[in-house]
Amino acid sequence: MQYQQLPRTVADVCDVLRWQGRADLAERIKYFASDEDLDAGDVPVTLDSALGFLAFFDAVESAGQTQLACSPEGWICAVWTFPDCRRVSLWFVDQDKVLCAARQSDGRFADLPGDSEAASRLIVTEKLVESGEWFTWRNRV
Amino acid sequence: MAEQGLNGLELSAFHHVSRHCRRRDIGSNGAPLDTAFRLREGEEYLSTNWLERVAGSNRREQVDSVRRALTAKGFRVAGTSSFAVLNVGRAVAEFRDVLGISIRIIALGENNDPSHTGIYGYAAHNVAGAALLAALVGPDDVHPAYG
Numbered sequence A: 001m002q003y004q005q006l007p008r009t010v011a012d013v014c015d016v017l018r019w020q021g022r023a024d025l026a027e028r029i030k031y032f033a034s035d036e037d038l039d040a041g042d043v044p045v046t047l048d049s050a051l052g053f054l055a056f057f058d059a060v061e062s063a064g065q066t067q068l069a070c071s072p073e074g075w076i077c078a079v080w081t082f083p084d085c086r087r088v089s090l091w092f093v094d095q096d097k098v099l100c101a102a103r104q105s106d107g108r109f110a111d112l113p114g115d116s117e118a119a120s121r122l123i124v125t126e127k128l129v130e131s132g133e134w135f136t137w138r139n140r141v
Numbered sequence B: 001m002a003e004q005g006l007n008g009l010e011l012s013a014f015h016h017v018s019r020h021c022r023r024r025d026i027g028s029n030g031a032p033l034d035t036a037f038r039l040r041e042g043e044e045y046l047s048t049n050w051l052e053r054v055a056g057s058n059r060r061e062q063v064d065s066v067r068r069a070l071t072a073k074g075f076r077v078a079g080t081s082s083f084a085v086l087n088v089g090r091a092v093a094e095f096r097d098v099l100g101i102s103i104r105i106i107a108l109g110e111n112n113d114p115s116h117t118g119i120y121g122y123a124a125h126n127v128a129g130a131a132l133l134a135a136l137v138g139p140d141d142v143h144p145a146y147g
Helices: A010-019 A023-032 A047-059 A121-131 B059-072 B088-099 B127-136
Strands: A065-070 A076-081 A087-092 A097-103 B016-021 B045-050 B082-087 B104-107 B116-120 B142-144
Touching: A010 A023, A010 A047, A023 A047, A023 A065, A047 A076, A047 A087, A047 A097, A047 A121, A087 A121, A087 B127, A097 A121, A097 B127, B016 B059, B045 B059, B045 B104, B059 B082, B059 B142, B082 B088, B082 B127, B088 B104, B088 B127
Parallel strands: none
Antiparallel strands: A065 A076, A076 A087, A087 A097, B016 B045, B016 B082, B045 B116, B082 B142, B104 B116
């Protein structure tokens, strides 16, 4: 999807998700942006993390169910679960970097960049789609 | 000191531990996600509580006991929090079989939190470990902090 301009706030990211029909995800991120339920030293979701998630979400489609959590550092942790044992967790460290844990249909974790230190979101996205296990490109020609 | 008499004991397979989960750790299906199980940088173990060590004849009473102990030692347990219950044997076996990692769940009792335990053996950067633990918790294994 092409934006008129890049979202400048977390609220903008939520607006885009609502416009895409994912009010559930928008409400979740809006909650992450609040001070509610934060422990000492924790921070609300960061704009960079929300932008990273939005970029990934716009790039791919998945038959998995999407669920969101937020780390103490303010990183969105998006998890896609499937009826079998497949499961992908992506931690959006910032706009360009992710941590990744992706479990394959054979029960093993895929050997991917981002499994022990943050790696390029674009590269991880390519690898995840190329494997054919969890995601397909959205509207790629 | 009597509360610490079991410290260092490695929990056996049929025991259970609980992990406190904040609302922002809980997914839309009510189950905890990976953020509930990732170590913070510098942490040596994941804090849990040994449910067979606390007062209570059922899970609800055990979770209530854990919540009271955590609150008594100054830990904030919000009304929207939950406790995820893990079986020790399943957790150890999954780490061994899937990740080839040996974890241990060790008693770390304190006077005001005698059931305190820690999951040792995986590091903060091991996001697969956090994913593995999250996937072990089913809907029936999650209990609201305040029943």
